[in-house]
Amino acid sequence: MSGVARYHGGFRWEGVHPEPYGPELDRPGFQGIVRQRLFGRELGLAAELRYFELDPNGYTRLERHPHAHAVMVMRGRGRVLIGDRIHEIEPFDLVSIGPDVWHQFQADPSTPLGFLCLVDADRDRPRPPSERELEALRRHPELSRFIRS
Amino acid sequence: MSGVARYHGGFRWEGVHPEPYGPELDRPGFQGIVRQRLFGRELGLAAELRYFELDPNGYTRLERHPHAHAVMVMRGRGRVLIGDRIHEIEPFDLVSIGPDVWHQFQADPSTPLGFLCLVDADRDRPRPPSERELEALRRHPELSRFIRS
Numbered sequence A, B: 001m002s003g004v005a006r007y008h009g010g011f012r013w014e015g016v017h018p019e020p021y022g023p024e025l026d027r028p029g030f031q032g033i034v035r036q037r038l039f040g041r042e043l044g045l046a047a048e049l050r051y052f053e054l055d056p057n058g059y060t061r062l063e064r065h066p067h068a069h070a071v072m073v074m075r076g077r078g079r080v081l082i083g084d085r086i087h088e089i090e091p092f093d094l095v096s097i098g099p100d101v102w103h104q105f106q107a108d109p110s111t112p113l114g115f116l117c118l119v120d121a122d123r124d125r126p127r128p129p130s131e132r133e134l135e136a137l138r139r140h141p142e143l144s145r146f147i148r149s
Helices: A132-140 A141-146 B131-138 B141-146
Strands: A002-004 A032-038 A049-057 A070-076 A077-084 A083-087 A094-097 A103-107 A113-120 B003-005 B031-039 B045-059 B069-076 B077-081 B085-089 B093-096 B103-107 B113-120
Touching: A002 B077, A002 B085, A032 A132, A032 B003, A032 B069, A032 B093, A049 B113, A070 A077, A070 B031, A077 A094, A077 A141, A077 B003, A083 A141, A083 B003, A113 B045, A132 A141, B069 B077, B077 B093, B077 B141, B085 B141, B103 B113, B131 B141
Parallel strands: none
Antiparallel strands: A002 B093, A032 A049, A049 A103, A049 A113, A070 A094, A070 A113, A077 A083, A077 A103, A094 B003, B031 B045, B045 B103, B045 B113, B069 B093, B069 B113, B077 B085, B077 B103
């Protein structure tokens, strides 16, 4: 369990298997996401550290949940919606997403967007907005232009 | 609490304050270590993510403890003792240190060594070796040449 897993370049690591992300891969709202689980329960940690990569133009589902996200951007450029604000992000910006805050990551059209994401090992399931919540978010013109679903 | 903290270059971040590391700064075994706390309890996480940087030739104290460490190297080069094995490390190698495993990080003479270190927010205190334990470790010739204390 203890030891070193070598970095292979290209955001790939020894013994870590990239997996297309999401139990809802074939549903709208997921597009071009790969997850690699770097650290977690097998080491006895109360948290998991994952590396996510979005293809150019890829995006995560718009969602919120009681568990927090702590993110460090590693590669590329993109934008993130947090609550009702949109932020440009680039390596090694730190992104804090507190409990029950709407969020969505989007990669720029010309680059992938790679980031580390730290979450508690014990956590609730993410929740997408209801139609009503989505309508309310879309009343902000800037959010309406940003949100992809 | 939610939002983006910009990366300023040089492994410094907006709103994050570098602090010389260690309650035992003036004791032997600590040398040239700076800690920056990136994420933790303030976000409601069960874990903390810190960035440590050792000066060239710097090293962490040889210690062990029941809590695990998950480390991603970010900068420079160095070596790490894990249990009774010594590993060369470079960016973005992943280092797993399980419960109660002896470990010591050392930076190469010509470069700093910077790394992310993930730990549980609730954790026990690190423990250096007793004289007897240190003697036992030093019976391995390779470890004896490596260990600094």
